Amino acid sequence: MALKLKELDKNADILIVGLGLIGGSYAKALTKQGYKVRAITRKQSDIDYAIENGFLYSGQTEVTKEAIEKADLIVLALYPHILLEWIKDYSKYFSSGTLITDVTGIKGSVVEKVQAIIPENTEFIAAHPMAGRESSGVEYSDDSVFQKANYIIVPTEKNTAEAIKICEQLGEKLGFYRISSLDIETHDRMIAFLSQLTHCIAVSLMCTNNMPGLEVYTGDSFRDLTRIAKINEEMWTELFLWNKEALLREMDSFNKEFLHLRQALIDNDAEEMKRMMRLSTERRTKFDKPTSKSGIIYENDERKDG
């Protein structure tokens, strides 16, 4: 099959489905790059807001064949279960050569199902923009969150080199710091640890204690650990359940280390406590954030040595 798009040039017809925090941020970034972005979303007020604020060309609340078939690139910015329903209901409208991508935080239970459903002469390529904010809704959309963030492409054997290239170009245009690719299983395992476990910890920590006045006495460490404890409960509950096995493994690994530190404290084993802290310090040093943007970094492909 041949994609309608050869490059993600300015004439590309880009349709965003779901104009929330991430969909809106995509629209902002792409509009700044000179694209005319269209949207299909549930609320007319979100469309009005985006058009009034200059980051959407046009939009509609009704899902129509006409709106879908003329798109060259469709970005599904939907919760996983809505995404699957949407694909079942409307993928019949995709025209030949359409490229579809997503923004979903887990891939294992989604990507292969979508690829099995869509028409043969269309292509779905999964991607995960690792950026977000604590608030949801188009009015919080902010493309600056992409600037120091990772864009992970999750290709399968069904994907073509052409689609991967367009998806990389999308990551570039969105302004991501780093564009990389992972297989589905590695992606979901990585996300279980880096993203889902951290949200589990933050939520649990926030539920632990309600001494009056805590907020008066807090320092930065508690604030940092619980920033993500303000959480979209619908989305995250869904993401946790979709990635249950991988997340449980990471939760258990964390719990083991935590109980090990607890035991060292009970035993007054200062040496073991220090050993864990040294390991922690050594590992954490690698995670320091890029301080300046010095061009896009490509990982896991032939350009990484370039």
Added chain:
Amino acid sequence: MALKLKELDKNADILIVGLGLIGGSYAKALTKQGYKVRAITRKQSDIDYAIENGFLYSGQTEVTKEAIEKADLIVLALYPHILLEWIKDYSKYFSSGTLITDVTGIKGSVVEKVQAIIPENTEFIAAHPMAGRESSGVEYSDDSVFQKANYIIVPTEKNTAEAIKICEQLGEKLGFYRISSLDIETHDRMIAFLSQLTHCIAVSLMCTNNMPGLEVYTGDSFRDLTRIAKINEEMWTELFLWNKEALLREMDSFNKEFLHLRQALIDNDAEEMKRMMRLSTERRTKFDKPTSKSGIIYENDERKDG
């Protein structure tokens, strides 16, 4: 007894013992406020650095009677066990009316011991500046960390209103956002939860997983949760052990919530997961950081209604 200082005015002779990260930050803030700050510390190079960089008036490595007895206010910026040793060895040099304070992160095992040892005509008032950085050493000192931070005074029945007033003035001059007071037990319980438990979690999380390439794929949530995982292992091991009982209680409370969330996930109990997330979101909202400094906030004293 009468303190030498009636107010923390510019003529006050301030001696900092221990010119590390926090001692150095005190010296920077107070020098900017027009004080001539002296220091006693182990390394001549730290004194030279501070003098060359304009935030110390004079310093020495030797602990002498002359250097100590002329001080009006002594700030002990030392690890807890060194602080106690130092008090045992040198408090005999304190002259009548000297006020002594500290920066120690736990109070239960320290304050009453110090107050029992020092000469009768001197006064020790405990304080905890809730600010720090991941790096240690005078060259990382930075008084800007105080600007959105809490300064907690921990008075006991042995403290006078005069000493509390001077200590509040010190917090003001250092530039703290909020000055409050707590009793020893509440302070240590609060710190066990807000500060020590968070460091335990960050260290455990960093020890959990070492998949290659994690740092390539990480997002902000993991970075935020592990910022404090770069840790001074000598200091924190000591702080944990000094506050062992309170910290173990908080570790167990956290662990209970974490395992509760885990069980909800195992049971596919979406409603219970969402309940925890809603509670977490509601509680976390109170912790948002002050966005601007609009004067010092006093808590727990008669001025809080003013």
